[in-house]
Amino acid sequence: xxxxxxxxxxxxxxxxxxxxxxxxxxxxxxxxxxxxxxxxxxxxxxxxxxxxxxxxxxxxxxxxxxxxxxxxxxxxxxxxxxxxxxxxxxxxxxxxxxxxxxxxxxxxxxxxxxxxxxxxxxxxxxxxxxxxxxxxxxxxxxxxxxxxxxxxxxxxxxxxxxxxxxxxxxxxxxxxxxxxxxxxxxxxxxxxxxxxxxxxxxxxxxxxxxxxxxxxxxxxxxxxxxxxxxxxxxxxxxxxxxxxxxxxxxxxxxxxxxxxxxxxxxxxxxxxxxxxxxxxxxxxxxxxxxxxxxxxxxxxxxxxxxxxxxxxxxxxxxxxxxxxxxxxxxxxxxxxxxxxx
Numbered sequence: 470x471x472x473x474x475x476x477x478x479x480x481x482x483x484x485x486x487x488x489x490x491x492x493x494x495x496x497x498x499x500x501x502x503x504x505x506x507x508x509x510x511x512x513x514x515x516x517x518x519x520x521x522x523x524x525x526x527x528x529x530x531x532x533x534x535x536x537x538x539x540x541x542x543x544x545x546x547x548x549x550x551x552x553x554x555x556x557x558x559x560x561x562x563x564x565x566x567x568x569x570x571x572x573x574x575x576x577x578x579x580x581x582x583x584x585x586x587x588x589x590x591x592x593x594x595x596x597x598x599x600x601x602x603x604x605x606x607x608x609x610x611x612x613x614x615x616x617x618x619x620x621x622x623x624x625x626x627x628x629x630x631x632x633x634x635x636x637x638x639x640x641x642x643x644x645x646x647x648x649x650x651x652x653x654x655x656x657x658x659x660x661x662x663x664x665x666x667x668x669x670x671x672x673x674x675x676x677x678x679x680x681x682x683x684x685x686x687x688x689x690x691x692x693x694x695x696x697x698x699x700x701x702x703x704x705x706x707x708x709x710x711x712x713x714x715x716x717x718x719x720x721x722x723x724x725x726x727x728x729x730x731x732x733x734x735x736x737x738x739x740x741x742x743x744x745x746x747x748x749x750x751x752x753x754x755x756x757x758x759x760x761x762x763x764x765x766x767x768x769x770x771x772x773x774x775x776x777x778x779x780x781x782x783x784x785x786x787x788x789x790x791x792x793x794x795x796x797x798x799x800x801x802x803x804x805x806x807x808x809x810x
Contacts (some may be wrong), residue, residue, distance in 0.1 A: 475516040479715045485510035496790035535563050535590040535778065536614075540596035540621075542569045544694075544722070545750050546767070547595060550620060553771025554593060560777045563590065570596045589614050594628075597664050599620025615781035619774035620765075621664055624739045629781065629791040635665055638674030638763035639717070640798035641747040643676040645761070645799055646715040649742060650808035655688030657702040657723045663694075669719045669747065686711045692723050699726025706742075708733060714742060714808055719755050721746040721762055728756075728804065743805040758803035766795055 477486035483487045486505060494501045501509075514516075531702055539547050551567065558565050566589070591614045598621070606786040617738050618630035646654055656673060659666035677683055690705055692698030699718060703726070706712055718724035724746030728738045738758055746753065746762035773793055 475497065477518065478744050480512045480518045481515045484508045505755065507539040508660060528584035533562065533564055534589050535565055535593045535775075536598065537565055537567045538592065538594040538596050540568055540569075541571050542567065545695075545752070546720070546722070546748050549751075550595065550771040550774075551647055553768035553773075554619070554775045555771075556768075557772045557779065558774025561775075563775075563779065563782075570599065591782045592616040593774050593778055594618050595620050596660065597623055598660075599623070615778060617774050617778040617781065619770055624632035624664060629777055631777060631793040631795065633770065633797050635668035636675070638747060638765070638799075639669040639672030639719070640676040641797065642717045642733070642747065642763055643673050643680075645801065645805065646717065646743060646745060647676075647680050647682065647745065649715070649805060651670060651713075651715035652682060652732040652808075653688075653711075653713040654682070654684065654715045655706065657690045657692045657718040657727060659665075659694045659719045659723075661694055666719060673717055685713070686713055692719070694720040694722060694750060696722050696726035696727070696729075696742065699728075700730040701726075703727045703730035703734075707736070707739055709730070712742065715805070716742060717742070717745050717747075719747050721748040721750045723758060723760070723804045724804070725752070725756060727786045728758075728760075739806040747806060749800055753800075754802065756804075759806040761802045762800055764800050765797045766797075770795055781801045 471711055477488050477491050481491045484491065484511065486494075486507075490501060490505060491509050491513075494506045495513070512531065535554075537551065537554055538553070541547070551565075552690060555565050587796065594616055595618075597618065600620050616628050618628050618632075620632060622630040654677070656670070658670055664676070674684065687709060688706070690702035692702060699722065702716075702718075706716070706727075716724075716727060718727055724744050728744055731738060736742065744759070744760070747765075748767075749762045751763035753762050773795070777793070
C-alpha cells in the first residue's frame with residue numbers, strides 16, 4: 470500500500486498555522502514573519518512536502534518555462550551564458566528549455582511552431598539573425614511572451630537586450646597591438662550581416678584611425694566565428710605578398726583556427742605574428758600559446774538577461790526601454806608580443 474503524499478494541510482498542522490499562512494510562506498516568504506517562515510520550512514522538510522510547481526503555475530496562468538534560443542549549441546562560447554541564465558531563472562522557479570536555431574533561416578516555421586507549442590512564459594534569444602517570421606510570432610497577440618536578446622540583438626526590431634561593449638572591446642585589442650609596436654595589422658571578421666561583426670569592425674577601424682593607421686584591404690578576411698574560418702584566413706594570410714605582423718580575430722574560435730593552421734606551415738605565434746581574439750572562452754588560457762583576448766563577462770550577461778526577462782514576465786519593466794551594456798576587459802597572454810626590429 471502506497472503512502473499518501475504529504476499535503477499542505479499536513480505542513481500547516483505540524484507548523485501550527487493555517488494553510489493560507491503555509492501558502493504565503495512558500496510562495497511569498499517576505500510576507501510572513503521570519504519565525505513563521507522557519508516553522509513552515511521545518512514542517513515542510515519533516516513531512517516531506519514538495520511544492521507542486523505545475524499546479525502553482527497553472528493557478529498563476531504561467532507555465533514556469535523559459536525558452537532560450539541559441540544559434541549553435543556546439544559553440545563553447547554559449548555554455549557560460551547558459552549557465553548564467555540558468556542561475557537567474559532557477560532563483561525565480563523558472564525552468565529553461567534550450568532550442569538550437571542554427572537552421573532557423575531555412576525553416577522558420579519549425580521554430581515558431583515550437584514556441585507556440587511550449588507556451589513559454591518568456592524567451593531569451595542569443596541569436597540576432599532570427600527571421601522576421603520568428604520575431605513576429607513573439608508578438609502575435611496580447612498573450613505573446615516577452616523576449617529579451619542576450620549577446621546579439623536585432624537593430625531593426627525593438628526588444629529589450631543585454632550585450633557587451635563590442636566596439637570598445639575591439640578598440641582595446643587594436644590598442645594593445647599598436648602599443649606593442651605593430652603598424653601592419655590584419656583582421657578576421659565575423660559574418661557580414663551579424664551585428665557583432667559590425668560593432669567590432671567599427672571599433673577596430675575607429676582605433677586604427679585614432680592611431681593614424683588603416684587596415685590593408687587584402688589583410689581583412691571574411692569569417693563566421695568558427696575554427697574553419699580562422700584556418701581559411703590563415704591560408705589567405707600565407708598567400709599575401711607582405712604579411713601583417715599582427716592579427717585581430719573577432720572570435721576566439723577563429724583565433725584558434727588561425728594559429729593552428731599557421732603552425733602546420735611552420736609559422737610561430739607570437740614570434741612571427743601576434744594574434745588577439747575576442748570572447749575569452751575557457752580554452753583560451755589553456756591553448757598553446759595562451760590567447761590574448763577580449764573577455765566578455767558571459768555568466769553575468771546570461772544572469773542579467775534572465776533577471777530582465779523575469780521582470781517583464783512579472784510585469785515590472787516595459788520591454789522596449791531596457792538596453793544594458795556590460796563592460797569588457799583585455800586579457801593579455803602569450804599570443805602577442807612586441808615587434809622585434
